[in-house]
Amino acid sequence: MNAEQPVAAQETAMPVRVDAQRNAARVLAAARRAVAANGLGVSYHEIAREAGVGVGTVYRRYPDRDQLMAAVLADILAELIATAHQALSCEDAWEGFSLLFTGLAVRTAQNAGLSGSLDQHGGPAIAEQRHQLLGLSQRVIERAQDEGRLRRDLAWQDVLRLTGAATVQGCVLGLEPDSAHGHRPVLTVLLDGLRAGG
Incomplete structure (x- = not known):
């Protein structure tokens, strides 16, 4: 018993x-x-x-509030790191770059204040994830450049900064954000402009 x-x-x-x-x-x-x-x-x-x-x-x-914010950031970064690995596994370098660029732009747009909070929450663990994502992103971008698919007149850091251009949500001259189509039209224009020979 x-x-x-x-x-x-x-x-x-x-x-x-x-x-x-x-x-x-x-x-x-x-x-x-x-x-x-x-x-x-x-x-x-x-x-x-x-x-x-x-x-x-x-x-x-x-x-602790910082624990929660660190967990949120870690979850988002883990998702983006997985996207970066998927991008590197694509046989077509441009397809891989487009996948990562779109993923970064959409996730940044969906998570207000994410980029500015990476070093404020989570300490070394979050910093390590961020550096891992940056390293993978550099590889994705430079592979597309080396294969002549992505324009080479921009440093990889500048290409990453452009993901923020698709995340502007504010009203411009009285025009509200396009909720019906989201960020897709802006992303399409950005990707067309980044394509080598585009």
């Missing part, structure tokens, strides 16, 4: 752990959406509401 008790205890503990993991994933996903909509100053109450959990759950998982 006693021998069975640890097994029973373990069985009842398992759903709790699974539920806690599920809540943690929901909180992180909600935090990403909330940051995208409201910037890095978003409140825990907004994140909890977005996740469909109590605010106490958010505080228990991330008692």
Whole structure:
């Protein structure tokens, strides 16, 4: 009878752990959406509401605000690093470059204040991810240049800076952002202009 008790205890503990993991994933996903909509100053109450959990759950998982922001940034950077690896695996250098350029532009647009917060949150771990992404991006860009697909009169850093040109959301001379088409028209023009011979 006693021998069975640890097994029973373990069985009842398992759903709790699974539920806690599920809540943690929901909180992180909600935090990403909330940051995208409201910037890095978003409140825990907004994140909890977005996740469909109590605010106490958010505080228990991330008692320090910097921990939460670091987790959001790490999740976004991990996604972009995976995109960069995918871009390098493309046989066509231009296709790979277009994939990365578009991914960077869209993610930057969707996450207000991301670039300016990379060194303010997360410390060495975030800095390492950022440097990894920069290194991979340089390889993607220079491969496309070396194969004559991407214009060579721009340094790789300047090409990366251009991803921010597609993220402008403000009103210009009374014209509101094009919510129907998003960033696609601007991205198309930018990519056409970056293509060698474009």
